[in-house]
Amino acid sequence: MAKAKPVRFEAGYDGAVEIDASVRMTATRWESRVLRCQPGTFEWRYGRKGAESALYHAGIRFADLWERAGTASASSINYDSAGGGGQWKGLPDGRLVAMDLINQMRLDVGRWGMARLVDYCVMGTPSSVMADKYGKDERAMSHVLYEDLRAAALHFELL
Numbered sequence: 001m002a003k004a005k006p007v008r009f010e011a012g013y014d015g016a017v018e019i020d021a022s023v024r025m026t027a028t029r030w031e032s033r034v035l036r037c038q039p040g041t042f043e044w045r046y047g048r049k050g051a052e053s054a055l056y057h058a059g060i061r062f063a064d065l066w067e068r069a070g071t072a073s074a075s076s077i078n079y080d081s082a083g084g085g086g087q088w089k090g091l092p093d094g095r096l097v098a099m100d101l102i103n104q105m106r107l108d109v110g111r112w113g114m115a116r117l118v119d120y121c122v123m124g125t126p127s128s129v130m131a132d133k134y135g136k137d138e139r140a141m142s143h144v145l146y147e148d149l150r151a152a153a154l155h156f157e158l159l
Contacts, residue, residue, distance in 0.1 A: 040126030045142075046149070055146070058153035059121040062105070066122045068098035108155045113148045120145055 022030045046056040106114045119125040119133070131141035153159045 038124070038126055040128050041124050042121050043124070045127075054153045054158040055149040058156050058158050059117070059149055061156055062117055062152050063121045065098050065101055065105075066118065068094060069102050070095055070098075105152070105155050109148065109151045113151055116145060116148050117152060120148075 018034055021033050025031050042059050046059060102114075109117070116130065116134075119130055120127070125133075127141050127145060128138050130145070131138040134141065136144070150159065
């Protein structure tokens with residue numbers, strides 16, 4: 001069970017605050033982390049609670065896969081312009097594997113579930129903004145996001 005106490009810092013320009021969180025890594029090991037997050041985001045809700053640690057790890061694993069596939073944002077690594085002597089042609093194996101794993105997850109979770117997970121876990125969009133985007137009540141969106149993360153945890157065999 002992760003234990004977290006909000007740390008009193010000035011809020012960031014976007015309303016973000018820093019929290020002190022302990023995340024359970026194994027059955028006997030905990031790791032302390034300082035998270036900077038905006039209330040309502042993935043890190044705010046699942047980074048502080050140990051009861052949903054499988055959902056937290058599923059969201060983190062999904063965001064990591066998304067970044068390794070190089071599809072997270074315009075600032076993702078561009079392997080075409082990488083220097084280092086020889087000219088690399090094609091995609092690296094790790095990126096292809098990540099793309100394949102994302103495609104398998106999309107088939108398992110569904111198109112709209114993946115879109116919501118990208119907004120929530122990768123882009124850090126708060127649930128209130130997502131509720132407006134998808135035309136839902138914020139409380140209903142929280143339940144939908146919970147089920148999307150649960151589907152991701154089942155896909156990654158964390159539950």
